[in-house]
Amino acid sequence: MSWGFLRDILSGVNKYSTGIGRIWLAIVFIFRLLVYVVAAEHVWKDEQKEFECNIRQPGCENVCFDHFFPISQIRLWALQLIMVSTPSLLVVLHVAYRESREKRLKKKLYKTPGSMDGGLLCTYLISLIFKTGFEIGFLVLFYTLYGGFNVPRLVKCDMRPCPNTVDCYISKPTEKKVFLYFVVVTSSLCIVLNVCELSYLIFKYTIKCCLERYEKKIQTMKSECQKLKYVPAETASTALLHSNASPELVNMPDKPESNLPTDLREG
Amino acid sequence: MDWGTLQNILGSVNKHSTSIGKIWLTVLFIFRVMILVVAAERVWGDEQSDFVCNTLQPGCKNVCYDHFFPISHIRLWALQLIFVSTPALLVAMHIAHRRHEKKRQLTSGEKVDIEELNKQKFHIQGSLWWTYTCSILFRIIFEAVFMYVFYVMYDGYQMPQLLKCSAWPCPNIVDCFVSRPTEKTMFTIFMLSVSGVCMLLNVAEMCYLVIKFCMKAPRKPATLK
Numbered sequence: 001m002s003w004g005f006l007r008d009i010l011s012g013v014n015k016y017s018t019g020i021g022r023i024w025l026a027i028v029f030i031f032r033l034l035v036y037v038v039a040a041e042h043v044w045k046d047e048q049k050e051f052e053c054n055i056r057q058p059g060c061e062n063v064c065f066d067h068f069f070p071i072s073q074i075r076l077w078a079l080q081l082i083m084v085s086t087p088s089l090l091v092v093l094h095v096a097y098r099e100s101r102e103k104r105l106k107k108k109l110y111k112t113p114g115s116m117d118g119g120l121l122c123t124y125l126i127s128l129i130f131k132t133g134f135e136i137g138f139l140v141l142f143y144t145l146y147g148g149f150n151v152p153r154l155v156k157c158d159m160r161p162c163p164n165t166v167d168c169y170i171s172k173p174t175e176k177k178v179f180l181y182f183v184v185v186t187s188s189l190c191i192v193l194n195v196c197e198l199s200y201l202i203f204k205y206t207i208k209c210c211l212e213r214y215e216k217k218i219q220t221m222k223s224e225c226q227k228l229k230y231v232p233a234e235t236a237s238t239a240l241l242h243s244n245a246s247p248e249l250v251n252m253p254d255k256p257e258s259n260l261p262t263d264l265r266e267g
Numbered sequence: 268m269d270w271g272t273l274q275n276i277l278g279s280v281n282k283h284s285t286s287i288g289k290i291w292l293t294v295l296f297i298f299r300v301m302i303l304v305v306a307a308e309r310v311w312g313d314e315q316s317d318f319v320c321n322t323l324q325p326g327c328k329n330v331c332y333d334h335f336f337p338i339s340h341i342r343l344w345a346l347q348l349i350f351v352s353t354p355a356l357l358v359a360m361h362i363a364h365r366r367h368e369k370k371r372q373l374t375s376g377e378k379v380d381i382e383e384l385n386k387q388k389f390h391i392q393g394s395l396w397w398t399y400t401c402s403i404l405f406r407i408i409f410e411a412v413f414m415y416v417f418y419v420m421y422d423g424y425q426m427p428q429l430l431k432c433s434a435w436p437c438p439n440i441v442d443c444f445v446s447r448p449t450e451k452t453m454f455t456i457f458m459l460s461v462s463g464v465c466m467l468l469n470v471a472e473m474c475y476l477v478i479k480f481c482m483k484a485p486r487k488p489a490t491l492k
Contacts, residue, residue, distance in 0.1 A: 007272060026356055030349060037269055039345040050315060054325040153330055169326035171315060174337040
């Protein structure tokens with residue numbers, strides 16, 4: 001069980017995503033997961049061993065490290081990657097549910113189980129909202145836990161059992177800061193992509209709905225128009241047959257309107 | 268999740284590349300990624316623990332290390348390799364888009380053999396030529412930028428044996444000793460040379476594509492006659 005497992009699961013989401021969704025997935029795999037595994041993990045590898053305080057008091061370093069890093073930035077980054085990737089699984093589950101439903105009822109219920117309409121569209125939109133929510137949530141958490149995205153070289157600690165205010169030095173602060181900025185930039189880019197995808201889908205399906213309604217309206221209007229067009233000819237011919245009209249009027253076969261009702265009836 | 272994932276992604280682009288592109292990919296994976304993983308990471312593995320300063324002042328070593336190595340060589344190389352490989356994704360996306368379009372055209376008429384469609388090679392023509400050329404241009408730019416960043420950050424490409432540090436809380440100018448400086452210098456020069464070779468290959472590929480494009484254009488009016 002490792003990051004490869006998450007990668008394999010997310011690769012399945014690719015076929016049911018839009019173009020923007022695929023770009024998002026590529027950014028998550030390459031600029032977040034891969035950078036995390038091959039580079040960032042090593043930067044935070046010895047963070048506690050290399051955390052040094054200007055004191056010999058046993059326990060002071062441990063207490064100070066715990067105070068300034070309640071949860072390590074690298075672990076928070078890992079949690080963020082997992083939480084942000086999992087809403088996409090809702091889409092995979094919904095498609096699997098559709099396929100099992102078709103199998104159970106043994107008939108074709110959908111154009112294809114992966115076609116983006118109806119319930120699957122709602123699931124996709126919900127997953128986008130959750131993804132964006134998690135991204136923003138984690139960025140806010142990073143900001144509040146560490147007082148911004150800065151990693152200072154020196155922190156002053158006065159927790160017990162430290163006898164007084166003690167200087168503690170964080171290892172590789174500049175390198176950590178660079179990677180934190182990297183996290184912020186890639187997160188923001190993913191938020192922008194999610195918002196664009198959400199807007200695009202809402203816009204596309206609103207236009208589609210409006211067009212369908214407009215077409216239905218046009219069709220109903222057309223059929224009403226056609227009914228109105230033939231009604232005067234019919235009433236006129238019946239009136240002529242029943243009234244005391246002159247023979248000339250009755251024997252007028254070349255009038256076009258009188259032919260139409262019979263054509264329509266035969267059609 | 269490791270360099271193998273990148274290899275799989277880039278491998279799919281490989282069959283649509285030119286011969287120079289295939290050589291570039293081989294050089295990238297054998298002389299850069301593999302060297303980074305099997306050798307360079309071990310050399311830089313103990314870089315901070317074996318960085319020793321001639322003082323007992325707590326915190327001085329941390330501060331001096333951070334001052335002289337704002338971002339480690341190994342991490343910079345890893346980022347360089349990732350950034351230099353990513354433009355190939357543009358080509359992969361364009362090919363996937365073309366395949367998708369072809370599938371849509373064929374499903375309306377004939378039966379589609381998806382396996383055959385996936386294995387089909389696309390020639391670098393039309394809009395794919397532009398995407399491919401842009402990706403090579405981006406590769407060259409990223410290589411150049413990273414080489415410049417290395418030069419500026421480390422004041423050249425040599426790893427010194429001794430550094431003099433006077434950052435607070437070090438009490439005065441303190442001597443700090445870098446671990447394995449000669450080995451690190453050798454690897455730095457090696458990685459730099461291979462970067463240079465990759466850049467030359469990219470420039471050659473770009474020239475080849477431009478010449479091919481220019482040679483094709485004047486032939487068209489001749490065939491029409």
